[in-house]
């Protein structure tokens with residue numbers, strides 16, 4: 001699962017820029033094969049636009065990998081020696097990716113024309129390999145990065161090594177399709193001069209990428225790189241993870257919260273409660289949560305209904321504040337006002353199937 005760009009409170013972390021670069025690489029590597037495949041045989045100007053943009057993206061990837069090889073991997077190895085095998089594997093993958101990049105450069109140099117199909121195939125294969133590599137880094141490195149006492153030099157995804165002028169472009173590219181709330185949070189941690197220039201650089205960047213991508217999904221639009229089922233499962237897993245982070249240290253999880261919240265002020269028959277929460281878990285799982293909360297003295301059975309005890313009411317109130325923060329994170333992840341729209345669209349999807 002790809003780690004979140006921001007922490008639970010919507011603030012950037014030591015891994016935010018690192019993850020922004022990963023996100024932007026995946027986004028554009030999903031576009032390049034399509035753009036090259038759609039390139040008209042005689043459109044030399046468009047071929048130049050695509051290749052120019054490829055050079056900048058390739059430059060960002062090179063900076064990112066160099067920062068990892070030269071600085072980040074060493075810092076992480078010192079902090080977590082158990083990463084030794086993973087870091088060795090990632091270093092080997094860097095070399096393999098470099099070799100694939102050389103083949104792509106050769107094919108792009110022959111555009112436009114007959115080389116387009118081969119260039120698109122190479123770009124597509126590279127996107128798959130890079131995705132696996134980035135996922136391996138995210139799985140093993142980000143947790144350690146977040147525990148480092150000081151952000152490691154270079155973890156800004158190469159931004160630290162880039163020339164001042166290129167930092168503006170790197171920021172515009174990395175944040176190209178971010179929602180406004182996340183963009184504001186990212187800019188809040190930038191040096192003042194970079195943040196000040198960001199809107200102008202972003203406008204110039206948008207002009208360039210609209211010409212490069214033409215009719216492909218562009219800034220502010222989703223690239224449908226994965227099927228809807230994947231996004232639904234991923235969204236649910238991330239909601240679980242956000243709740244787990246919020247409830248860390250408490251003696252319950254998202255399922256326990258759901259039972260407590262369902263019973264707050266509304267005693268219910270056990271069968272009705274199990275049916276109401278059946279969309280999240282099967283009946284045995286809900287029953288087990290109910291039994292667990294009863295054994296802790298947070299809920300009790302009275303007159304054939306389940307209800308909160310005083311301890312349960314206290315726990316539910318304390319958890320409510322935590323859950324509100326998680327909900328705030330969910331709302332902030334979407335453009336302003338789009339949360340109800342998303343829920344309505346999901347309702348329509350469910351009703352229509």
Ligand SMILES: [Fe+2]
Pocket residue numbers: 065068090094133137
């Ligand atoms: Fe890497």
